[in-house]
Amino acid sequence: MxxxxxxxxxxxxxxxxxxxxxxxxxxxxxxxxxxxxxxxxxxxxxxxxxxxxxxxxxxxxxxxxxxxxxxxxxxxxxxxxxxxxxxxxxxxxxxxxxxxxxxxxxxxxxxxxDGKGFVRGLKAQGHTLSGSHCLMVGAGGAAIAIAFALAEEGAASLTIANRTRTKAEELADAVNRAMGRSFARAGDPRPTPGEIIINATSLGLSASDPLPIDASLVDETMLVAEVIAKPEVTPLLQAAHARGARVHSGIHMIRGxxxxxxxxxxxxxxxx
Missing domain, CATH: 3.40.50.10860 (Leucine Dehydrogenase, chain A, domain 1)
Structure with missing residues (x-):
């Protein structure tokens, strides 16, 4: 209605x-x-x-x-x-x-x-976060909220990749202190099998933007998720889908x- x-x-x-x-x-x-x-x-x-x-x-x-x-x-x-x-x-x-x-x-x-919305959006689409291993690209406002929400939801680990590595290290340290466990670490934007890959940057708003990760490293064991809601299917999601990965649009974070x-x-x- x-x-x-x-x-x-x-x-x-x-x-x-x-x-x-x-x-x-x-x-x-x-x-x-x-x-x-x-x-x-x-x-x-x-x-x-x-x-x-x-x-x-x-x-x-x-x-x-x-x-x-x-x-x-x-x-x-x-x-x-x-x-x-x-x-x-x-x-x-x-x-x-x-x-x-x-x-x-x-x-x-x-x-x-942001964090609550991202987690609610994933769960609404049937994705499980508890025990998952995640790679997030970005360490800005939305990324910070998502990092805390993933930890609270029971994700097993989070690798944070950011152009300025010190920002990724600071975010990882802050989340680990708050959670009281070694959950997050700074790393490279190189996905590994079975991970949830999260683009928490603005890359993808424009069709001319470079991809936040090397799409050739994506495979069918991964879930690739966006915070970008428009376009609903970003170049990253298109590339990930072509590689057989499950994809999750940023529109679900908004709806969440x-x-x-x-x-x-x-x-x-x-x-x-």
């Missing part, structure tokens, strides 16, 4: 999604029908904000009294951390924010749903968290 379209009026609350670029975001497409089905007078729209203008834009966002919150995508997830008035404990531990909500007192509080985000945003909706 298709949810009825929401009529936008003077009492409509706005949820933004900020990023640069922004054309790839799928959150408005997936969350607006949820708001409509809930009868919440909220509409989600994309907001293109350059990284160099985030501080200026943040002040403007706070001045919009009918802005109830906003999602955050690349490249703002870590920079937004210092701009929030307060942080949910998970966002503080992860060190990255993917949702900011205007609280009842008007302050901006940062939250983190969008209902959580919708409920969280709608909690503070007020009529004015």
């Amino acid at each position: 298709v949810a009825p379209a929401l009529a936008v009026n003077g009492s409509t609350k706005i949820m933004g999604v900020i990023g640069d670029p922004i054309a790839q975001v799928m959150t408005p497409t997936t969350i607006n029908p949820i708001f409509a089905a809930r009868g919440a007078n909220i509409v989600c729209v994309p907001l293109h904000i350059d990284a160099r203008e985030l501080d200026t834009a943040w002040a403007g966002l706070k001045a919009l009294r009918n802005l109830i919150g906003f999602g955050i995508t690349l490249p703002h997830k870590q920079a937004a951390l210092a701009l929030c008035d307060s942080l949910d404990p998970l966002a503080k531990r992860v060190g990255a924010v993917n949702l900011v909500r205007r609280e009842a007192d008007g302050t901006f509080r940062g939250y983190q749903f 968290q969008v209902d959580l985000i919708a409920a969280h945003i709608a909690e503070v909706q007020t009529d004015s």
